Amino acid sequence: MAPVSHFERLPCVGGEVVTITIDGEAHEVDSRWTVAAALIAHGHTRCRCTPEGQSRGPFCMSGVCFECRVDIDGTPNRQACMTPVAAGMRVVLRQDLRALA
Numbered sequence: 001m002a003p004v005s006h007f008e009r010l011p012c013v014g015g016e017v018v019t020i021t022i023d024g025e026a027h028e029v030d031s032r033w034t035v036a037a038a039l040i041a042h043g044h045t046r047c048r049c050t051p052e053g054q055s056r057g058p059f060c061m062s063g064v065c066f067e068c069r070v071d072i073d074g075t076p077n078r079q080a081c082m083t084p085v086a087a088g089m090r091v092v093l094r095q096d097l098r099a100l101a
């Protein structure tokens, strides 16, 4: 079952459309969005797993909780909610950290 977003997408006014990749899949997003907004808008509500296997995703959207950490352009643990999107950006979700250990 696809995740349900509780965010309403407002019409884009004045922003450019840029393309980013999320786990290798290209997505067009508004250039004024953060990475977390782009993830949620495209149905990615989970960014990573705890060592115990519990999934985590953007929560506070204000840089406080650190639950939105993802790999961006090869740099791990970047806060998606504090990072604006950029054309060509590569975002990688960490679905299961245990598999990487």
Ligand code: FES
Pocket: 036, 057, 058, 059, 060, 061, 062, 063, 064, 065, 066, 067, 068, 069, 079, 080, 081, 082
């Ligand atoms: S969503 Fe809380 S720090 Fe990013």
